[in-house]
Amino acid sequence: MPDYILADAILNMFIPGHFQYSMLMAIIIFWDPSAPEGLAGPVSRRISSITGEETTYCESPVTLNGYVGHRRQYDAALILDTLATYVRRNGINEPILLVVGKDLFINGHDCVFGLARPQSRVGVVSGARLGNEYYNRQREDEDLIDRVARECTHELGHILGLSHCTDHECIMYNPHTLDDLDGKKNEFCQHCRDKLGL
Numbered sequence: 001m002p003d004y005i006l007a008d009a010i011l012n013m014f015i016p017g018h019f020q021y022s023m024l025m026a027i028i029i030f031w032d033p034s035a036p037e038g039l040a041g042p043v044s045r046r047i048s049s050i051t052g053e054e055t056t057y058c059e060s061p062v063t064l065n066g067y068v069g070h071r072r073q074y075d076a077a078l079i080l081d082t083l084a085t086y087v088r089r090n091g092i093n094e095p096i097l098l099v100v101g102k103d104l105f106i107n108g109h110d111c112v113f114g115l116a117r118p119q120s121r122v123g124v125v126s127g128a129r130l131g132n133e134y135y136n137r138q139r140e141d142e143d144l145i146d147r148v149a150r151e152c153t154h155e156l157g158h159i160l161g162l163s164h165c166t167d168h169e170c171i172m173y174n175p176h177t178l179d180d181l182d183g184k185k186n187e188f189c190q191h192c193r194d195k196l197g198l
């Protein structure tokens with residue numbers, strides 16, 4: 001497998017004039033049945049330790065859509081459409097991150113780790129390419145937990161209004177390889193922290 005991967009993208013990045021960068025009451029993780037089994041708790045705790053915010057999780061109530069047969073992948077933008085509708089109908093105000101085990105793509109890119117839509121305060125993260133075994137390395141749950149948590153926190157950063165950061169160790173850096181992702185620290189750099197008011 002090639003080591004090159006596109007990290008993610010931001011849909012409809014729109015910051016209203018009154019927008020305030022801020023961390024919020026709680027973060028909710030929707031864990032899809034296809035996501036790595038048994039890791040929802042550890043991932044949520046890691047996100048909580050990175051952000052300092054309460055993080056809860058539950059089995060995802062949203063049915064995955066957007067499967068494109070000839071690519072054997074799911075269209076991340078379509079998944080976020082469904083998720084945004086669910087959030088709106090249920091009056092959910094907290095940011096929602098959906099974790100799936102399916103491989104994702106967006107138009108114009110072969111694959112993505114995740115996608116965020118700040119306007120709807122939703123994001124999706126795929127664990128499909130975050131496990132060591134995908135790169136013919138020894139399976140290690142700890143690595144997978146770390147990467148899924150980093151990607152979730154990265155998408156959360158977009159939801160809260162952050163763009164990509166040039167600091168290679170910052171959560172908001174846009175990684176292009178697995179090694180890039182592993183080179184990040186489990187924290188926002190000072191510049192991003194300042195924006196978030198942390």
Ligand SMILES: [Zn+2]
Pocket residue numbers: 007008009010154158164174
């Ligand atoms: Zn990003």
Ligand SMILES: [Zn+2]
Pocket residue numbers: 165166167170171172173188189190191192193
């Ligand atoms: Zn940063």
